Amino acid sequence: MKKKLIVTDILTICIIILLSLITIIGISSFSTDKSYFIINQYEDNVKIFGNGIYAHDSYFKAPIFIGSDFTMLFLVVPMMIISLIGEIKKRTIKSKLVLTTVMGTVLYYSTSIVFGVTYNYLHLAYIALFSSSFFTFIILVKSINSDDLRKMQKWILPSNGLSIFLILSGISLFVAWLPDIISSLINGKSLSLIEVYTTEITYVLDIGIISPLIFICLFYLKKNEGIGDILLAIILKLCQIIGIMLPIQTFFQTIAGIKIPIPALITKLGIFVLLATFAAYFNTKFYKNIDLV
Template sequence: MKNFRIISVLSVITAIFAAVAAAAGIFYTSGGESYFYESIRGQQIEIYGRGLYQHMSSEVAVQGIAHDYVILFIAVPVLLISTFYLKKPGLKKILFHAGLVKFFFITYLFYMNMGMYNGLFIVYVILTSTSFFALALTLLNINPDTLKAGFEPGLPRKFIGGFLIFLSSAIALLWLQIIVAPLIDGSIIPASVEHYTSLTVQGLDLSILLPLSFVGGYLFIKDRKWGYFISAVTLVFLCFLMSALVAKIIAMALIGVNVIPVVFIMPPALILAVVCSIIFFKKIKPEAQKSTFYSSSSIHTGA
């Protein structure tokens, strides 16, 4: 595997800093109590008032803490295990690692850009950087030209591709509902902007992540090589992302926030993401663990 040592170092650094950031979000609780703050737009916002996310709204802060639980107790241990098993590379391991590292990259890209500034900003910068380069170097070990040949016949492309298309479309419609409704009624600014500058999550989702998932699903149904490439990484990514989103829904429900309609979308999406991932990876041929099924230049064991 090409650049194995570099990928391993970047992945371990990501795991360490992510554990620190997540633990701080969960266990650092100093500060006061929640209070109401009037935004520049005249909206009354309940501010969390304590811990790492003390300057964020209560609704968003509890989501961040829920996400941190998933990172600390699920994603970080799995990342360390995945990094260890990369010593003996195979197609399954490389695809899984790429999807997992993508989860860390997207997570801390959002933390770096949407959260209120706190003492861990530089940690978010480091995590965004290390996870991005770990992802890029891992993806360079995958050869799209031979990837499709690494799968056994009978892979349910319509089911898996249809799931990716449906989920990306459903979330896109959910976000567009938030954005378009104020444009129609003349208020312009969605209430969910609160005291923040913009809708960062919705913007990045609608511009990059959701179209990528949609196109990947479509190309996978059409049996195109890039469909296999995009879908494999996206499915693993979704397993972890949907776990975090379900945790966020639970956290919001516990403080009395209305979780409809997302409560009917995210939990089933998590189950389907796991099912599709299992089906997808079970169809990888045993011989696909050989270097000819990933990057043709990736036959080295070190950097």
């Protein structure tokens, strides 16, 4: 029987095309021989990347953006394609949930670039990716019957191990980013790496949205409500992908000649990679215990 495409399928296809275009252009911008210096709005001397789509971004941030682009193109795009095919073929709660979790990661990425990257000629593409992933994500979440998902889950949630993991994950986002903010406030200066930007979008997303979402997820899991299962699947997927993305970002910074202090590697890289490892374990267990019968 011929499978009919629905609205979320069409939107997902558009998102895959947009995401591929944006990330390919981003990766092709990598070059370290066109940098230059400017004085920013805080009267600090800032090194600018000077090449490609990230020509007006800082030399420190551009390799991070390119590392994100690399991860999204070679990891997330294939995941989206596979999960979309699975959803079209099966139309089960599980297949829909898998697609939703990947879409959540795309939404996180698109939010980061549309608000975090210096204005460039891809701005409309950034807006299109952000808008389409935002509404597709909402539609997908709404389409999942959370009560049925709760009944299908054989794993009694939350286990002690999972509870500890979620609590530590929520706290770690503050541990990673809050010291930078507190230090700047105490010294009466801007963030040390604010450079040409007006805010740090990662701090906003992680401290303002992801960390509270983790504790909200734990709350609903303890209340035995299915929305907790949906949030858990989204959080675990995002945590895994971020755990892969951070080392790739660090790699691009390293080959660009940027030296990362050891304490920063421990607090901002090591912690997230460790959490991603546990997230992968819990994610596998979560899906293995979904009874489709």
